[in-house]
Structure formats: structure tokens, C-alpha cells
Amino acid sequence: MSEKVDHILAQADWLRTDGIQAVFSAIEQDGDEARVVGGAVRNTLLGHPVPDVDIATTALPETVMQRARAAGLKPVGTGLDHGTVTVISGGFPYEVTTLREDVETFGRQARVVFGRNWVRDAERRDFTLNALYTDRHGRLRDPLGGLEDCLARRIRFIGDPDKRIQEDYLRILRFFRIYAAYGAGEMDAAGLGACLRQRDGLRHLSAERIGHEMRRLLRAPLAGPALSMMNDCGLWEIATGGLARIDDFLALRTLSHIAAEVTDPELGLVVLAGFVREDLERICDRFRLSNAERGRMRSAWAAMKRFRQRKDLPEAEALIYEFGRQGALDGLLAHWAGQKARGQAADAAYEDLLSRLRQSPLPVFPLKGADLIATGHAPGPALGDQLKRLEASWRDSGFSLSKDDLMRLAGACS
Template sequence: MAETLNPDWLASPSIQAVFDALEVGGDQARAVGGAVRNTLLRVPVSDIDISTTAVPQEVIARAEAAGMRAIPTGIDHGTITVISRGVAYEVTTLREDVETHGRHATVRFGSDWLKDAERRDFTMNALYVDRQGRLYDPVGGLPDLRHRQVRFIGDPAARIAEDYLRILRFFRFHAQYGSGALDAAGLHAAIEARDGLRRLSAERIGMEMRKLVSAPAAADTVSLMADIGIIEIVLAGVARIVDFRNLRRLDIVAHETRAPSLGLAALAGFIDEDIERISTRMRLSNAERKRMLHALHMADRFGKQSDTHQVREMIYRTSREAVVDGILLAWARQGGDPMDRRHLSLLQIAHSFIAPVFPVKGKDLVALGIPRGPQVGERLSELEAHWIEQDFRPGRDELLGAVEISRS
């Protein structure tokens, strides 16, 4: 008897409406890939992809006839984004490769589910389920999934030659879903083809590395990538494997250790120039670059003697995120012992402290007779420095009283 699944997402009215629209005139549709894989692994499902024998123009026509929005996001390769009851589904016509040339392959549409499966990357990503929950496994992905073995479909070297990004995906999927040793054939092919990573765009490298450094088994996986000469190609520089491993030792005390920006800062950030290089190499956003720089600067500060008052002051002057990142990065550089009491205390304060608002304004000083202009700013700065030094305790009246006393 075929295995069946009954996840909530498959029973939802939104996806069933898509099946209703597609499965007419003898056409079929099945959910495929990540949604099926994650359901079987009992991990959250984020996106749902659907494969169908219906050609793209029919997908558009049928979706729109059913009152759904159809967006031709990748129509040349058979992909239409269908919006059903506010939920987006990527619907792709069954394909087979006619010619492969890097990332973009020449494909032809068809109705052969096996050929569609054979053009995918890993066996665990070629599992299908129909609207009734019946599971289809054309290339033997289910045993690999149960053993948490990331294995290429067909010849690993040939699959990598089709798209060198699959090297990074091989390691990323192992870090996210794998267990034990990597598939030997896949690992050998990845090593042999590693120079192909130099041909990839910054955006695609960054996309995979963000996911890889935040995956559960990232530390061991990145360490292996360093041993075989891949991580240096990806980073275009030297990696700090020990610091990154130590950072991930702290997963049990802080969820921020899984933040891609902090992970990349720990892995590759010695100085500011490293952050700029990595940001360019992976086409990171300005927000990501700034977070990495702040983490680096804060780590230098908290790597020295620091106390809870300094944590509160830095949160007030910068942000909680920057301070937490800095503490964690400094902690990783100093061994990453999750039971280190000093760092635990600093982290607890950083997580709990709510920065107060400085209670004095310029108009308060003007009302006391201080002339408008630079003097107001100078006195405000002096008062604020005193207020911070006193651990934010003096209230408005006490601070203004000190101004009056100083003027008498």
C-alpha cells in the first residue's frame, strides 16, 4: 500500500482550489519538493511548490477562470505563481532537460513524472504528493530522506556541471537535513568541481551561504568545507573555523547565534576590510553589512574587561541587537563555553534591559535661563553623560536641580 500524508497544508481550501483548477481535461497536479520533504521530516513548511502536466498558458487561463491571480514569474521555464485565497503557490509544468548550460537549461514541457524528477538536484527533493496525500517517489528519495542522506539524482558530477551552485546546496542541505558522513560520490564530485564556484554570481553565493551558516549542523559542515578547500573559494579569504564553531556552541543560550550576519562575521571577520569583502562577495544588503560591522566593533569592546553597566550603556547608545551580537562574538573568540558565568550575566542583561529615554530636553534648560545655542547642547551632553554614569537613575527634577545648583 502506498504511503500517504495528511498535513494541514494539503487539506487547506487554498491549495485544493488550485488542484481543482489544474486537474481538468486529464491533467494532473502534485505538490513537490520542500513541502513534501519537510512534512516527512516533521519540520516547518514555508513554501509549497506544485508540479502539473498542464502547460503554462493553460495554468494561467484555468487559474484566472477560477478567480485566482496568475503571475508569469518564470513562464519561459514553465513556472507560474498562482495566488489562491491569499496564499502563493509556484506551479511548474513537468519538464525534461533538452540541453544544459549552467544555471539555465533548455527544457521541454511534458507529462512524464519520472523525467521531471530526474532533472532535480537531490533525491529528497524529488518526492511528490497528490491532493489525496498519496506519496510518489520516482527516484528513491524516501530511503535517503529516512537515513538523512543528501544524494544527487544520477551522476553527481553531471548534475554539478549543470549548475555549480549545487556544490553549495549539497553542503547546505547536509547541514540542514543530513546526518552522519556526506555521500561519498557527491563529496568527491564537489571537490573535483570546486573551481566552478568562482563562476557563480555574488547573489547566488550569498543566498546559499546565509542559509548554510544558520543550519543546525553548520559548524561541522563548514569545517569540512574548509578542509577540502571550498570555503576559502566561497569567502575569497581565510575562514575562522574555530570562532564559528565556538559561536554555534552557544546555540543553547541564544537564538541569535543562528543569524546569518553574525555567523558570517564570526566565520570571516577579522577587521572591517573583511566585512566589506564578504559583503561584496555575497552581495549582502547594507543592513547586513552594518550588523556585521557592529558585531565586530562590539566584540572588540566586550573582549576586554566589561561589566553589566557597560552593557546597559551600549544598548542605550547603539541597539540591543548590536550588543547581543558583540557579546556572543566576543564569547566565541574566548572559547564559547556555554557555562561561562561572566558572559552569561552580560547576555542576560542585554536581553532584559530596556533602554530608558533621557528625561531632559533642550527647552528645559532654556526655561532655566541657559541661552539658546551651543550652550544648550553642551549642557545636555554633560547631563546625559552624568545620567548614564549614574546608571540612568537620576530623574528629570534631580538633573535639572543639578543645573540650578551649578548656576547659583
């Protein structure tokens, strides 16, 4: 097994680049070592993409800075107090962190000393599958026996789960997020029990940290089962301040084969928490969402409401014109999920509308105020009212009235 694992790591594209090998060469001097740790190793062994690469080293931060600069690389002291230097090599940023040992822990305010002991460094990490290291040649280093858990997709805390969580209560959400992204089978009972016992610690976390972790969880493949368990344990309500429509969310994820949007956090939050508009605004504020995220959620919720108000399905063009293409698509998927959860969805009709929403052109009102002014209409509020009436007539016609038709109608109305 070890030879096979080493071969997989040695053949990883990210480890074979000149950029990362230059970082190793710069750091590994005078007896210092460097190893890739965590996500890059885990993802490679599980066949997942590797978006970033973290490196652990025995070299002190100031030494990393000096050696990287001397090698012609660009070091940036992104977290020197915590031992972290970002080294840019080959146009790619590598986060290089000196081995650490927690001496005392006060929530996230751990007093940390730098060290040279790889086991102690591993022991301060969160989950066993994240405490895997590899050297520059692809040789695995597994100080805590996390390889078996990784390959079995078991998410287990390192050491005492309660203590790991007390060091940083965000690890409660990370337990569910990592499971949703990489897990298989039942959740680890010891870890789940610790999350339940320590759940009040979530109340001490900042909104930004909770929101960031929840959005990552919502994108993950097993978000449905993870959120179901969170809800059963009372964690969803603590994290979000509200209730969850878990059945609707589970139904939404069954549409992933025809709609990639179902993994977007904005749509997931609308389905989970959008009972009424106030719920939506609360979760936007609680998670400190961006204006773009808020705007998408509001459009989705308004379109979903429109579907609920009608017994038949609206025309695609009308939906796109009122809510925009994205809002119309999100609204349809949110409503469809709710109907599926209640066994009331006419899937063929919804799928047909979904296709038309993707393909139909955006209707553009063909008339402008200048067109009416050119024919003698006076500028002013009355002109604006006239345009609104003409636009309503154009919409009622199914967007079929031409510019000439509207000009004739304007003459008849003047």
C-alpha cells in the same frame, strides 16, 4: 513502508486544504496530471514545517493559466518562459511548473522543453530526496528511488554529481545547505568529491546568489559541521573571499539553548568573518547585504570589540545605551563564543549578563536642549557641547543622575 508513507502524506494539513485541492481540480482535466514535488513532500516525511508548496504538472503554462482563471483562481505568470505559473488559491500561492527536460546545458542557461515524462522531470532535479512527488490523495510517487535517502537523511545528487553541479554551480552550496538542514551522519562521499572538483565554478556565481544561499545555510541546525567541511575543502574562502573562524562559530552554536540569536546569519557572519572591521565590510559588500543587515553586523562587531578591550564585563545598561539592545546581545554572544573556543569563558558570568541585557530598561538621557535654554543658556554650538559634557557625566554616574542633578551641574558649569 509505502502505506505508512502514503498515510503520513494524506494526513498532511497542507494537502487537506480546500485551496490546494481547488488547484488540483482546476489543472487535472483532459488527461493532465498534477503532483506536489520537492520540499513539501520531503519536509512532511521528515517532520519539518512546510513553508511553501510546489506543484509539477503535465499541463502547459498557458493551459494552467486558462484553467485556473476559469476555476475562479488567480494565476500569475511569474516564470512562463520556464513553465512556471503562480496560482493563488485560498489566499496561498502555489508555484505550478510544467514538466521539463533539459536538452542542452550551458551553466544555468539550459535549453528546456516541456514534456509529460515524470522520470525525465525528476532526473533534472538536484538531489534524490527532492525528487519525490505526491498526488492530491497523498500517494507517493518516487521515480528515482529517493524515499530511502530521504528517510535516512542522505543528501545525494541525482545521477552524475559532476554533471549536476556543472548545470548550476550553486548546487555546491546547496549540497552543504541541504545537508545542514536535513542531513545526518557523514556527507555523501561522491557528492563531496564532486563539490571539491568543481569548486572553481563558484567564482562564476553572482554575489546575490551566493549570499542568499549562505544566509540560509547559517540558519540550519547542522551549519557548524557543514561549514567546517566547506572550510576544509577551500570552499569558504572561494565563496566569501576570506578566512573563517570555524571554532568560534562551533562554540557559538553551543549557546543555542539560551540564545535563539545564534542562528541569525548576521551574528554568524560576524563570528565567522569579523577578524577586523574591513573583513566585515568586505563580506557585507560581497553578499550584497541590506542596510539593516549591515547595521546589525556593525553594531555587533563594535560591541564585540568593546568586550575584547576590557578585562571585566561592562554593565548591561552601558552596553545597551551605546550599542542598542540587539547590538549588545550580539556582541556578548560573539565574544562569549570566542572565549569558549579558547577555553577562557566564565559561562556563569556571561549568562548572568545575557539575562540582564534582555531585562534591563534602555537608559534615556533625561535632559534636552530646551531645558537649558529655558534657564537662560543661549542656543548654539556651545549649548551642544554642554549637553555632551552633561551626558558624559550622566553615563559616568551609571545613569543615576536625575534631571535636577544635571540642571544643577549645568549651572555650576556655566
